[in-house]
Amino acid sequence: MISIKNTMQQDGIRRSANLLSAVFSRIGTLIQPGITTLEIDRVVEETIKSGGGIPAFLGYGGFPASVCTSVNDQVIHGIPDGNTLKEGDIIGCDIGVILDGYFSDSAKTYAVGEIASDTQRLLDATEKSLRAAIDVCWPGNRVKDIGKAVTESIKPYGYGVVYSYCGHGVGLSLHEDPQIPNYYPSRGLNPRLKPGMVIAIEPMINAGTADVEVLEDEWTVITADGLLSAHFEHTILITGKSPEVLTFWGS
Ligand code: MG
Ligand code: MG
Secondary structure, eight states, rough: OOOOOHHHHHHHHHHHHHHHHHHHHHHHHHHOOOOOOHHHHHHHHHHHHHHTEEEESTTGGGSSSSSSEETTEEEOOOOOOOOOTTTTEEEEEEEEETTTTEEEEEEEEHHHHHHHHHHHHHHHHHHHHHHHHTTOOTTBHHHHHHHHHHHHHGGGGGGGEEEEEEEEEEESSSSEEEOSSSSSSSOOOOOOOOOOEEEEEEEESSOOOOEEOTTTSSSSSSTOOOOOOOOOEEEEOOSSSOOOOOOOOOO
């Protein structure tokens, strides 16, 4: 069932998203060669808690950390560890916040130091596909218009649009209806977007094929061909007119 959030709930989710955005502003300056993903996790957890929030991912389904850190060929759900990031790596940071019972969810893939130009191209294309998807989030359009926008935006690059994982409704819990595929055409329901819906749109784009595998830790999703992958996500409120992007990443 798709929940329509009332004004009070929208305000609560907006506050949650503001705290989440502050977390991204904080880690953006930290991500440099030499830092470990475990150190990033510690800062994420501290920043969320000092803002009065709860890390939504910590303990979710048994996930052991506050941030999913997905490095290079890792697509999503990477687990922070003691390995240091190296110049030229990319790292997707996916974070969820609960504040006063309201959930927000966002992800950004960062460059670690200087990265190759074809790597930057993957990041830029993925972020651009998220913007293209947000641009169709007007009331009356349908969920599958979102995946269509992502897929059409990515098509000129020849990258793989991951089909095994989707965006989702969010706000009163971490994962709500509807599921929001990033690819098109897709199976499943195709409801209309209505004012008061809050959704997380999160294209995962692979430099090679769209196929993925899950590691033995039963969390980390990697590209099947070992090539790089990028992931960007925003929490968005559908309004009576243009969409309101509730999360932001700062510099
Ligand atoms: Mg997320
Ligand atoms: Mg999400």
